[in-house]
Amino acid sequence: MLGPQCLAHQDGAGAPVIEVEDIYEAAFSRERFPGLLSNILGAMRAQSGFLGWIDVANQTRFEVEVGNDPAFLQSYMETYAAHDVMRPTLLAADEGVVMPAYDVLQSPEVQGSIFYREWLAPQRVVDNLATNLIKQAQMSATLSVVRTGEAPPFSAAEIEAFRELVPHLRRAVMVQARLVRQENLLAGYRRICAGARNGLILLDADLRILDVDPRTEALTGIQAGQALGQAGGARAFGAAVREAVRGGSPVAVELSREGDGPLTLLCVAQPLPRDPFGDLDAGPSVADAVYVLRVDEPAQVAFASFGRLYGLTPTELRVMSDAFAHADLTNLGARLGMAQATARTHLHRIYEKTGAQGFPALCLLAHRFTLPG
16 A cells, blocks of 8 residues: 555555654654664665764764665775765755656766766666655754665655655654754763762652752762652752752762761752653653752862952962862961961962952952852
């Protein structure tokens, strides 16, 4: 049967049938794309195919190929892409236009080209259905279905059946592209937290833990997939996180540790714009991000940048760094090996250069240069 709901070969008993539902199943599960492309090739009596997209703005891509010779793929990338006489026509075509290649392949101009003689002919390419699934300024996606060997060119009925599936395939690629962007964004959050003072917990709307960085997991005992406070040792921390999310204000919690002193953590919740679209993929989407700060760790300040901005001398920068680290001016000179009066003179020059009205104001200013890790 041929029609808008499925693709099957008319005279092929046992040939794969491509239902529209199969396409959208793949849209939300990347692992299904190779099987989907294989079934499309089977239904079209094609020997190889390629489906891929690239998002320039987000520097992400996804591609799947079936039945292609790896050596020819490599040679295309290294040598023959520059000689591809067919590609300009594909690039110029509008979105969704299905272009059979058989008639073009018969032209003397194409058959006389290096691309045909050295790349297409050795593979015995007979016909190729190619289309721009997506053609936008920052994103493009192409689909190619190829017949080789003794196979006949695609018939008008086969081309029409394939054309009816193209809008669905386009939507499927758009969905998958969006999911890949979300995955890359989450991976970026993880990398940031790996070297930061702040840990990160991602929660859904029901306060179930979707993701937690390894450091916070080790400190608190919470794990992805749990509800807050589900684990016995994590109840106090879970209660603090829940209060931070629901109350909208930072919450500090003190956790006891065997063999060590108490651990104080500050939980700061940030609600995120929630897109219900994300719930269609692998479960609920992120509703809140909770930053977890270890209060017992000293802040790391970008003193070198601070000094350059305000024109501090190396000695003044030493004085400021020491005063900030110890929060004590009484023994400032002794710690730095200079007279207390000299240390005080340097400190007052720092006040003048920064505009700070005393040491508390200088500390507040320096805190604005606190590094995340």
